[in-house]
């Protein structure tokens with residue numbers, strides 16, 4: 001699905017030098033690379049504060065903790081997402097309230113949010129799934145009207161641009177109170193292990209996020225709130241500083257792959273290509289199609305026989321996961337989400353794809369349809 005080896009080969013000298021420097025200085029934790037990366041990512045995102053942490057799941061958990069949500073509070077979120085988004089809610093005793101997604105953009109359907117709001121609702125966690133932004137203008141309007149907090153899960157959409165109602169274009173993850181991302185190796189900005197970060201324009205929230213990610217510490221050995229231990233290490237930050245400089249090129253390369261697929265697949269009425277959401281650019285963390293009148297599991301097997309990988313993101317929606325049984329979430333009626341989990345299939349997409357690889361995949365999909 002991704003080719004991290006070819007990507008590494010292209011930036012090998014810079015990466016190797018940076019990693020060896022960290023090892024040579026033995027500053028593995030809280031070193032200069034982390035401080036440098038933090039500032040460079042703030043500049044890239046045009047956001048006041050970036051708070052690095054250990055992974056994207058921690059980022060979401062710490063964000064919910066910093067907003068002061070209490071056990072029993074309800075958080076509105078899509079069910080059609082990676083489990084991390086909603087798992088952290090349950091971990092903190094919060095109640096995820098699952099709503100539908102738009103079947104064409106795969107992001108939360110803003111028109112479904114208001115009906116899910118109760119007197120216990122405290123926050124909305126939209127997910128910028130597959131690489132484009134959820135309808136943030138609509139979401140922020142609802143949040144402001146009902147006094148709700150917004151945490152953006154932008155683990156799949158770092159670098160995507162969103163145009164606000166006032167005409168300003170901003171980066172994904174900088175619109176709600178807090179944005180959360182992951183630097184898992186296969187993400188659009190990935191390190192060589194685990195990593196994550198939170199973004200905010202709110203000075204007070206930034207202090208809280210930093211404190212919670214460091215044992216609730218306000219100054220050394222003074223622990224004011226219950227926190228956790230969630231750090232980005234210096235080797236990962238060194239890798240990320242180099243890759244951040246390439247992020248726009250990486251995202252452009254992914255868009256070219258998507259355009260190629262789009263051009264080829266739009267000829268086939270059996271394939272519905274991913275719709276581009278309004279107001280957002282797409283950074284194509286995934287290229288996900290839906291099949292009409294064809295079994296996507298058969299396509300997956302057919303491709304596998306030709307040694308072409310494909311993936312189902314995600315075969316079981318969150319509201320049907322056993323971990324949420326105690327919330328009775330599976331009683332929630334989400335027919336679009338259920339329908340999507342049976343239809344979607346994601347094809348290989350990454351920064352190093354060649355025309356030959358693309359042609360082979362396209363031809364295999366065409367062969368499957370014309371078989």
Ligand SMILES: *Cc1c(COP(=O)(O)O)cnc(C)c1O
Nearest residue numbers: 055056057082084085155182184
């Ligand atoms: C990857 C991902 C996460 C979690 O990130 P980790 O770094 O793996 O903890 C959260 N949400 C979404 C949508 C993701 O894709």
